[in-house]
Structure formats: C-alpha cells, structure tokens
Amino acid sequence: MKTIIEPFRIKSVEPLRRTTPEQRERLLVEAGYNLFQLHASDILLDLLTDSGTSAMSTGQWAAMMRGDESYAGSDSFYRLKAVVDDLTGFRHVIPTHQGRAAERILFSTMCKPGHVVPSNTHFDTTRANIEFNGAEAVDLPLPEAADTQARIPFKGNMDVAALQRLIENAGAARIPLVMITVTNNSGGGQPVSMANIEAVRAVTKRAGIPLYIDACRFAENAWFIRRDESGYGEMSPKQIAQKMFSLADGCTFSAKKDAFANIGGMLCTNDDRLAELETNLLILTEGFPTYGGLAGRDLDAIAVGLEEVLQPEYLEYRIASTAYLGRHIADHGVPIVEPPGGHAIYIDAGRMLPHIPREQFPGQALAVELYRHAGVRSVEIGSLMFGDKAHFELLRLAIPRRVYTQSHIDYLVEAILEVNERKDRIRGFRIESEPPMLRHFTARFKPVL
Ligand code: F0G
Numbered sequence: 001m002k003t004i005i006e007p008f009r010i011k012s013v014e015p016l017r018r019t020t021p022e023q024r025e026r027l028l029v030e031a032g033y034n035l036f037q038l039h040a041s042d043i044l045l046d047l048l049t050d051s052g053t054s055a056m057s058t059g060q061w062a063a064m065m066r067g068d069e070s071y072a073g074s075d076s077f078y079r080l081k082a083v084v085d086d087l088t089g090f091r092h093v094i095p096t097h098q099g100r101a102a103e104r105i106l107f108s109t110m111c112k113p114g115h116v117v118p119s120n121t122h123f124d125t126t127r128a129n130i131e132f133n134g135a136e137a138v139d140l141p142l143p144e145a146a147d148t149q150a151r152i153p154f155k156g157n158m159d160v161a162a163l164q165r166l167i168e169n170a171g172a173a174r175i176p177l178v179m180i181t182v183t184n185n186s187g188g189g190q191p192v193s194m195a196n197i198e199a200v201r202a203v204t205k206r207a208g209i210p211l212y213i214d215a216c217r218f219a220e221n222a223w224f225i226r227r228d229e230s231g232y233g234e235m236s237p238k239q240i241a242q243k244m245f246s247l248a249d250g251c252t253f254s255a256k257k258d259a260f261a262n263i264g265g266m267l268c269t270n271d272d273r274l275a276e277l278e279t280n281l282l283i284l285t286e287g288f289p290t291y292g293g294l295a296g297r298d299l300d301a302i303a304v305g306l307e308e309v310l311q312p313e314y315l316e317y318r319i320a321s322t323a324y325l326g327r328h329i330a331d332h333g334v335p336i337v338e339p340p341g342g343h344a345i346y347i348d349a350g351r352m353l354p355h356i357p358r359e360q361f362p363g364q365a366l367a368v369e370l371y372r373h374a375g376v377r378s379v380e381i382g383s384l385m386f387g388d389k390a391h392f393e394l395l396r397l398a399i400p401r402r403v404y405t406q407s408h409i410d411y412l413v414e415a416i417l418e419v420n421e422r423k424d425r426i427r428g429f430r431i432e433s434e435p436p437m438l439r440h441f442t443a444r445f446k447p448v449l
Helices: 021-030 058-065 075-088 099-110 124-132 160-170 194-207 218-228 237-246 272-285 296-308 312-330 362-374 383-389 406-421
Strands: 092-096 116-119 136-139 178-181 211-214 250-254 265-269 344-348 379-381 394-398 429-433 444-447
Touching: 021 362, 058 296, 075 092, 075 237, 075 265, 075 296, 092 099, 092 272, 099 124, 099 250, 099 265, 099 272, 116 160, 124 136, 124 383, 160 194, 178 194, 194 211, 194 237, 218 237, 218 312, 265 272, 312 344, 312 406, 362 379, 362 383, 362 394, 362 406, 362 429, 379 383
Parallel strands: 116 136, 116 178, 178 211, 211 250
Antiparallel strands: 092 265, 250 265, 344 394, 379 394, 429 444
C-alpha cells in the first residue's frame, strides 16, 4: 500500500470550539491583535506551537500511573535515565521542567560577558538566555538558506567555514560552547545532516570547545538523515539519533517536542565538574536532581515518549503529513520555506506580502488574517520575535504531534489558499505598546490603515 496513514486510532477526543467571523473580529481587537493574548477556547485549530501540545499514547498514560512521587531517588527518574543513557550515552542526565530551564542552567554555568555562543540558528529562548548572561548569541546558517525557495536538503546545517572564521577571529577562549539546533526551528524547521554535525565536531574538537546539541526535535532530524543522507537508509532512527548524540559533549532538550510530553526537559553533559555546578543551580529553582521540577509521572511519560517517537512508522507519517500541508499550499502559489521541514510549515510572509514593510510585521499581519478568516492560530517568526536579528519574515504553522487529522489539514489548506487570493488587501501593523523583552508575547498592535 502506498497511502501513509496516521499510525494510531483515537480513544479520547476533545471537541473543537467554533467562533463566528464577527466574534473573531471583536476578540482580535480585545487582544490587541496579539494571538498569544487570545483564550484557547476561541481557537479552532491551534498551530501556535508543537510544544507541549502532543497527544499522549495509552502507553504514556499507563506509565503515568506507575509514576513514583518519592522526593529523592524516584523509580521514575531511574526509568527515564535508563532510556536517556541508552539513547544519548551522556554521563549526567539532569531533568528540568522544560527546555529553557536547561538552557538557563547551562548558560549561567558556562557563559560570561564577552563570551560568544555560535549556533546554526538560536531559538528565541536560547538567544535570550545567552544574552541574559551577558554573552553574545551568533547565528551561522548556511548562505544558501537565505533563499527560502531553494530546495536543498539539510538546509538547517551550520556554516562550518563561518564557524572556523569566528573561532579564529574571536579566539577559542571566548567561545565557551558551540550549539547545534536539530531541527533548525528558527531557520524553517530544516534538518541538519550527520556530515554537518561531524564537521562541526571536528572544528570544535580541534579548538577545544565543547559541542552541545539543542535536541528538541532530534527524532525528526534523524528521520531526515535516514531518508536523505547517503549511508543511513538502512539504519534505524534510534541508531541515527545515538550517533548524533555521540558526536556531542552534552545537550539541552525540551520533552515537550520529540517526547510527546506536555511538560519536561533535560540537560545532559559528559563534564563531571560542570554537572556538579549545574545540579547545585538546579536545586535552587527546579528541585532535587532526581525530579528537577517535574512530577515522577511526568518523568515516566517522557521515558515512554522517547521510545515511541523513534518508531519508523510514526516518523514516516509525521514528516509526510507536514510535507502534505507544505506541498498543497506551495504548489498553489503560497511561498513557503522550501523544502517542507519536520514540525511545521513556514510561509514566507515577506515574499507573499511584499507591500507590507518589515517594520509593519508581514508575518503578524498574515497570522491575524488567518485567524480572522478561519479561526486558525499560528505564530510570527520574524522581526517581531527577533527584532533586527531576524533573517526572514515568516509565519509558522506548527503541527502538534498526533493531534489533528488529514481533514483538519485540508480545512487549513482551503483557508490559506482563500487568504492568498486576497492577499493584496492585507494590511500591516504598528506596535502600540511593548514590554522591554520578549515583546511578541504581550505587545499590543494597531492596524496600519
Ligand atoms: N530550543 C528550541 C529549538 C525550541 O524550539 C524550544 C521551544 C526551546 C529550545 C525551549 O524549550 O519551550 O521547553 O522551554 N520551542 C517552542 C516553539 C516554544 O514553539 O518552537 P521549552
């Protein structure tokens, strides 16, 4: 059979909640045209993020009942640790309540003012945590990735030559670590090849700089390697993931993505001295090192999720269903970041709405229009989120894992194509009020008339 189907059936359902266009217009005004400020009950399809929004399996719910809530030395922790040991091989596994808690602990132990932390592309929380510690976050994407329309595989790779130049210019002593984000979320959800991780490893090893993986979507990345990189077609996603982790000195991880968990994260490292500093900090804000801000049952859900996410039939369905959305809109004239990535489709709003200058946030304008038209929530990834560090003006349609079916996606395709037909009438926005940091969450906007 050629048809790729959802590799699950549905046992428990949540009703969708509908609103009328008139209600949505009023809700948008009340929210200051900021979709983060809407109530979730006013959204039909919520594609704001793939983070923490997965449907858990019967296996995960059953595992939660086994959760051991002991303060110290919980069985749940040791079950999680066994899975992570097998997958990553890292010496220290430090649970945290989510990915950014791992980032905060990692960067506050490793970074000082004057330091520089390169990445293929930093995610917003990664960048913010580095900058909060006075260091500089530098993105080194491939030059070819500047063209959103270029259909090249592994467009999420790091520019290794640029990394080498940065190390020569800044000096290795100012670079406490190099990060590589798989898949490259801010760069369009594009994967990173094993060859690229190996090349980055070779450069960092020579310079004596530790390499950390931001592993949020490690399993999706492993599937792309298996599908598109020569020499990996016969390896299992797990074997590929093991090899990816074996090239690094540690990782940060948000279990809210490729572990199907609603909350959770991890910081892993091979450095004993660092692990000690990190666990001391962990106790201050997250908790004892065998629970790190999570309930025992959460640790069990993550342990099961980490195994389920590597099943080939799941990953084949996951990557094919994201591509289904991408092809159906791109082949009808909507410019997306090509080729389709793993967890989301990114519309190149700058290209789709050339009449809206970047100071008027084309991605935000498109997000508002898609909500107004069809009740779909998406997120701007551009000048609003990243200010002058933005590489593109994108609208991200993130696909929660195992949550929506093909007919939901067909509805979405119809909505996007209808919005595309009258794109010339979409207007930009000006910021009316904004906070000093992470303005995309709370800024209020006014439409430009
Ligand atoms: N790194 C990457 C690449 C991410 O995508 C995220 C979160 C984090 C780190 C932080 O993890 O949310 O558990 O603290 N990304 C979500 C998103 C929020 O919508 O892309 P967290």
